[in-house]
Amino acid sequence: MTDATVSTPVTATGLVPAPEPASSSRAQNRKARKNAAKGPKRKITWDLVWAQRALLAMAVPLLLYQILFKYVPVYGWAIAFQNFKPARGSSPWPGPRSLWNQQWVGLENFYNLFTGVMGERFIRVVINTIGQSVLTLTVGTLGAIVLALLLNEVKNLPFKRVLQNITYMPHFLSWVIVASMASVALSLPSSGGFINQGLMSLHIIDQPILFLTEPNYFWGIVAGTNLWKELGWNTIIYLAAITAIDPSLYESAEVDGAGRFRKMFSITLPSIRPTIVVLLIINSGWILSTNFELPYFLGNGLVSDRSETIDVFVLRYGYELGNYSLAIVAGIFKTIVAVILVGAANQAAKRLNQETLV
Amino acid sequence: MSSTTVAKPLARRAARGGSRRRKWTTERIIFTTLNTTFLLALAAVMVYPLLNTLAISLNDGMDAVRGGIGIWPRDFSLQNYNVVFNMHTIYQAFFISVLKTVVVVATNLFFTSMLAYALSRTEFIFRRPITVIFVLTMYFDAGLIPNYLLIKDLGMLNTFQAYWVPTIISAFNLIILRTYIKSIPEEIIESARMDGAGEFRTWWQIVMPLCKPALAVVGLFVAVGSWNAWLDTLLYASGNPALTTLQYELQKLLSSSMNAGVNSVAATGAAASGGQVTTPIALRSAITMVAAVPILFVYPFLQKHFVSGLMIGSVKG
Numbered sequence: 001m002t003d004a005t006v007s008t009p010v011t012a013t014g015l016v017p018a019p020e021p022a023s024s025s026r027a028q029n030r031k032a033r034k035n036a037a038k039g040p041k042r043k044i045t046w047d048l049v050w051a052q053r054a055l056l057a058m059a060v061p062l063l064l065y066q067i068l069f070k071y072v073p074v075y076g077w078a079i080a081f082q083n084f085k086p087a088r089g090s091s092p093w094p095g096p097r098s099l100w101n102q103q104w105v106g107l108e109n110f111y112n113l114f115t116g117v118m119g120e121r122f123i124r125v126v127i128n129t130i131g132q133s134v135l136t137l138t139v140g141t142l143g144a145i146v147l148a149l150l151l152n153e154v155k156n157l158p159f160k161r162v163l164q165n166i167t168y169m170p171h172f173l174s175w176v177i178v179a180s181m182a183s184v185a186l187s188l189p190s191s192g193g194f195i196n197q198g199l200m201s202l203h204i205i206d207q208p209i210l211f212l213t214e215p216n217y218f219w220g221i222v223a224g225t226n227l228w229k230e231l232g233w234n235t236i237i238y239l240a241a242i243t244a245i246d247p248s249l250y251e252s253a254e255v256d257g258a259g260r261f262r263k264m265f266s267i268t269l270p271s272i273r274p275t276i277v278v279l280l281i282i283n284s285g286w287i288l289s290t291n292f293e294l295p296y297f298l299g300n301g302l303v304s305d306r307s308e309t310i311d312v313f314v315l316r317y318g319y320e321l322g323n324y325s326l327a328i329v330a331g332i333f334k335t336i337v338a339v340i341l342v343g344a345a346n347q348a349a350k351r352l353n354q355e356t357l358v
Numbered sequence: 359m360s361s362t363t364v365a366k367p368l369a370r371r372a373a374r375g376g377s378r379r380r381k382w383t384t385e386r387i388i389f390t391t392l393n394t395t396f397l398l399a400l401a402a403v404m405v406y407p408l409l410n411t412l413a414i415s416l417n418d419g420m421d422a423v424r425g426g427i428g429i430w431p432r433d434f435s436l437q438n439y440n441v442v443f444n445m446h447t448i449y450q451a452f453f454i455s456v457l458k459t460v461v462v463v464a465t466n467l468f469f470t471s472m473l474a475y476a477l478s479r480t481e482f483i484f485r486r487p488i489t490v491i492f493v494l495t496m497y498f499d500a501g502l503i504p505n506y507l508l509i510k511d512l513g514m515l516n517t518f519q520a521y522w523v524p525t526i527i528s529a530f531n532l533i534i535l536r537t538y539i540k541s542i543p544e545e546i547i548e549s550a551r552m553d554g555a556g557e558f559r560t561w562w563q564i565v566m567p568l569c570k571p572a573l574a575v576v577g578l579f580v581a582v583g584s585w586n587a588w589l590d591t592l593l594y595a596s597g598n599p600a601l602t603t604l605q606y607e608l609q610k611l612l613s614s615s616m617n618a619g620v621n622s623v624a625a626t627g628a629a630a631s632g633g634q635v636t637t638p639i640a641l642r643s644a645i646t647m648v649a650a651v652p653i654l655f656v657y658p659f660l661q662k663h664f665v666s667g668l669m670i671g672s673v674k675g
Contacts, residue, residue, distance in 0.1 A: 076500060076503060185410075
């Protein structure tokens, strides 16, 4: 059994504890941890590769698979430089058939999207994406923190568990279902619009509001629906952070005469601040990548100035109307910005995490 | 260090004792009442839309158009479900949705756990580069249309393969499973090797049974994701009516009602199917329930797992 004879000594070296970082300097600490995670450096020899052939057989086909389905599609980006007509692409050979027989136009599509004929619309699209994301993220984070704090005050555990399970539930419903229910809820009372009905019976409004045809409400509708769906789910991580707080902190605060709200603001919130900050930073990396389903399902001609986001633009204007070239330019823009933002956000989160936790 | 380990149980005992003896002060009564009221109201907001949809779906279609139905049907009728279950498309869609979910979960668990096992071995020489290539796919996306063109150029458009072949591994689930496998004591895996088990055998017979909790969580996430997906049908299979899914059918109904003047017009027009008459809003409610019921049905059985799963994932997200 070559596997056993080769791997045993290797794991044996892995069991040797990494040398304790003696220095207190942060940079050196980080370096030491990195080295410990990497393990001892080994030369890759053919013998070693042969000995690990079983592991390679497990990993390499799936690696090639992942490269094919996640990285190879980048060839489609070539369409950004073509005047692409779906019907034209064909070739007798296998491979990227769609790219054949197309007319190459250089950077024309980039000019058209950012400054030319589509410029005004695309700027609106980017603003909508950022606006909806920021509003959703702000409302969602605030809501989740408040709910986590309030749930934490519930001392009756079965009641708390029931509440948690009810609030987690919408997370598992599909966006189609949620959008469908939202469109009913926001419609006229005669179509089952219970929000209008409720507001009217409370005499907050006299006339029903056509929420989904009023552009100014659209960002709010997106944020509100997101809040409904993800509120409970988002509290999980904050509740976990709250449970990790040392109970003796509360004890000593009580001895000092701190009340409920004093403890909330002086112990709970500061203790979960690192979690809040890290989550906010990580989520802000996705600012261009969220908000697809709701604007696509609930958007309509009357509100498209406020509803259309980058993904919706790609799907509606690009895929459905066959304007692939401009849509791919928009897609490339989104992917590149997302990779930069997410990378920067992760770096920032990592640095912050280290400084608040170490 | 040692002082905190001693102090912690003491503090916990003190806290428990303290809470038992804590008096019902006026402040506490007021706060608890307000908090409970608020949380109950919130729970009502969470369940009301579903109960309302259920009530409309169980109400006579023509009567539902008048509006004003709360959480109880006004004119009880199974007519809408009768219409839904007489639609051949819905049967087909339900079957494809189930089949797709089963195949996607099975392939995902098999391949993701195999790769996670390989990447959890610290001695594996290409562990790092392979992990990086997978993790980067969490951030990098070639885009909707390039992905569509790949499926088209591979000849998978409008075939069942387009549903499961592109999605057998997700980097996020890979990290969850790898983190979990790493927490298995190395001695167990080593003793399997001592007994002469190769890598495949160790993975399948030793590691897989030990991973059941993590597999349950990943399976849940994958199943919910696959059941709830509609974009894959729109992009990859909308040219083949035999491959339609429930979510996609519901989405088509939704978008037709959105286009028809945001409900007001669509809701008053009648939809006929198989000689039976109902209205779009009632029909949509019935299909919504059909699409939501499997999720609501498995939810109570799985809810104890997913919190732990989220925690495993966040350890190294």
